[in-house]
Amino acid sequence: MSVAAALGTQALIGVSPAHAAETSRAPIDLGVLPGGTFSDAYTINDRGVVMGVAIPADGAEQAASWDRKHRITGLGTLPGMDRSDPKGINDRGTVVGDAFPDPGYFRQAVKWDSRGRIAKLAAVTGFDYSRSVAVNDGDTVIGEAYDFSADYRAVRWNRDGTATLLPLPPGVYFGSQARAINNAGEIVGDVGNVPLRWDRDGHVMQLDTLGGGWSSPQAINDSGIAVGYGQDSAGRSRALKWDRQGHVTDLGTLGGAHSQAVAINAKGEVLGTSSTSDGTTVTVRWDSSGRITGLPEIDYPQAINDRGDVLGRTALWSPGGRITRLAPLADGEFADANGMNDDAVVGLSSRTTENGSVYHAVLWPLRKP
Template sequence: MGHADRIRGRLVRLAIGAALVAGLGTFGAGTATASPPAHEPPAGPSPATVAWRDLGTLGGSWSTPTDVNDAGQVVGTSATADGRSRAFRWQRGVLTDLGALGENSAATAVNERGEVVGSSDGRPVRWRNGSPIDLAAVPGPAQALDVNDRGEVIGVRYTETSGMYGQGFLWRDGRSVDLPGLGGDSYPVTINNRGEAVGFVTTATTSEAALWRNGRLIRLGPPDALASMAHDINDRGQVLGSMRLDGDPNWHNFLWHDGVRTDLGAITTVGINSRGEFAGNPDGPLGTRPVRWHRGTSTELAPLGGDFAQASAINSAGSVAGQSSTADQQTHGVVWTRNRVIDLGPLQHGASIGGVQFINDRGLVVGVLNPTGEGYRAVVWDTAHR
């Protein structure tokens, strides 16, 4: 799976007033523990459902994933027994505490080389050779948000003059440069393997979708938009974003490529892969189905017998992961491939409903469940042989 295909599967959770924080980095050794065994789905009307595996915690009651690569390395953050929050890496059944500069840390993403980045005690870090390394070239309080397969890191730092989002930066080979804006904040969300980053910049009155290429800011939003922002970019330079137009109460998503912006209508996209395929959820009443687009053609993704479905992530093969209601009104995880639908089983345990977040190119699906009611846990479903 190309780096840009892992939409913060890393899920896009951008809206005006809130920004997606995606990350990256290099993992270290740290403390390792075996994760719990896989849990077979409960007996019921869906015998073909896929077993889920609890990744465990670092001693506390919860863990949450933030990214997965094609080697099956899952990264995220977990509570510890003494109440701290620590970055973790999970691989082949082993959960590893990645350590911290002081007390706390959080991992935000992993690239295909296994480099993990995030933050620790107010500083941007990456993990290498068993311990977190401070990105010392970045001044002041800051956090790393994403990393590409070349090891280029984007993030945001906070200054006395920055607003709520901060000043975006690009870190490369031990050097850091600020990403230009429009007089306000600049916030990069993700970076592709060509070193192109997307996100948004702010002015005194609004936000505007932004692409940073070779140190230069390219404005992507229409001049008459009330607000806009960019969510994702693939290695071909195709950008997904959203915009709010005057006179329309709905947010519209758009596709931008080589200066041409296409309005996709009232829909929320969840990511674009290296083939230019993207998936999303049309705004509308209950029963509106998620869709997958490719070259102007959209395909509806049917629910598992119920009246609700939602896409969460897409991989480079075009498989879409998400959740769906069933005929008996349970909420299940689901993967829509090109020729079949894979039922991941119930996401609800008691009053708690979990969620599907990511899928890599080998069919490893990552999400969260709350199986005991005591805290959400990072889990995986392996659909490779289904």
Template structure:
């Protein structure tokens, strides 16, 4: 199969990694989301597994700020939108409560309907719509939508079923992608303009579309028959399926979709090794150069630049076929890249001299 890719220009030498540190008393950290302004949110962590997690925000220059946890001492912030507003949840003594933090870091607990509980927020649109998952009064797991006016909506399940989950939302807040159960199998679903749940691959045996970009285009994998091969696919804003190349009967996973429609993932394109993969805008697949050693591709930006990991180092692959490792912290030996912005900020983690994982970023220039 083809490795590498197409055209591009020479790339500037990356700068970094910049160590984003931890809150006082904590020993590890991780970034979970970054916006185009370079503002990042994630976790400052302490203790043995399971670690205690504290929601934090870093400004574009890497200065850390603890986010308030009303009603509790732990929590997670999972996403940040283009206006610097973020969403996540706080862990109280008895339950999880969804929270929105404004651009100044002030917290608002999201109100739930009576009887709903243990709610976790996972994503926020640029219009301020928060999505997540909660337990219903009869303890069924459902996706929810919380609007800026305070209205909370149970997004329901497929007919006759009891389970659903939200996973991502478009920038304008109109399209939510997620999963639901049908016939004891996972199915890719979406909700549009607050409407009812619909399947993205209603004729398939199983499917998943856990990645969605700001334009509302989702990506994932479906199986058309129980014994058939996996089919990677994109679903456009109208919900139309666009299969992507996969000339292999073996497993494939989708990890990211960029703003313009590039898709990245991993799969057994050339067994027995697993390859990092990119699908171009026409759906053609290529294995990213890995010297036969394997690699992971986790995110891609509008230009098709991929962030991932190669030989335990954070790495980027450019559209001209160039692969570049991004470097480690002083005394550290490991790194991982898993988010990338259109203006060339790669975020991830790297180990320090003490062997602890810290959130970091690199600038591609």
């Protein structure tokens, strides 16, 4: 096992300097489907297309998208299914997700092209059901196949529509999950608490651990650097970073025992959480050199963009320490952010009507640097 030195010294720990919080510009109401009263925006791609969900007049929640002019399209579901749930969007505008009946255990992985046309992803031999996780800019989709026996396997759906079961390491026979894919087609996931990476040809590599009972990578950038979390030999949950060779680094904490990493941007800046010496858990950001900064004003880490902005549920932290509170709609009481690109944040805001509160997808434009 090759384990890089942990970055846990006080010299590498910081707290974002306090700044007076600003309030964002008023969000743009992205609206709802005809006859509907609810929508929620999950994320936005680099071309400004938004992905989320909406409830039409018949009351069955479905995937939805909004184009750059903020026009909504209901993406629907497969024949015989009741609902759909989106999981990811790429810069081509391809959306992936699941179609399912009520109740939703029996899922079928699907994708919608940039024109909103739905297609069932190929069945996987030996498995009854499937669910998608993410899609890269080459239209390669990852997810899982599963069946009544509770067996599940990581799957890659190629751009030509064919499905490939991702191989397992020697001595393992079931239970793999794919977590993330980059634009080079590299996939990270885990099996039986063992962290894995698959290259674009499907060859599997077992990643190093800290000697604890489990590890799980959660994200990978286009440089092939993966982040996640795992247990060390003392039983503590630690934020981890893996290089291209599979060597692991403990990213350290803000003085507490535990930390987790959940996202990484193109520059190698990492988003996660850490406990402090008094047991409090706060959002943190590690820069590309491994310096950790606490962001106590960010209530829950949602995303980090390539500019280094960090998004929480109700606020945005920008490099330099500026905090921007996300305003609700003018007639609303609260706002809840979900995702962002370099130019905008998307999420949900309440609206007050004569019949009570309703909830609409919204977009907050970001200030240019």
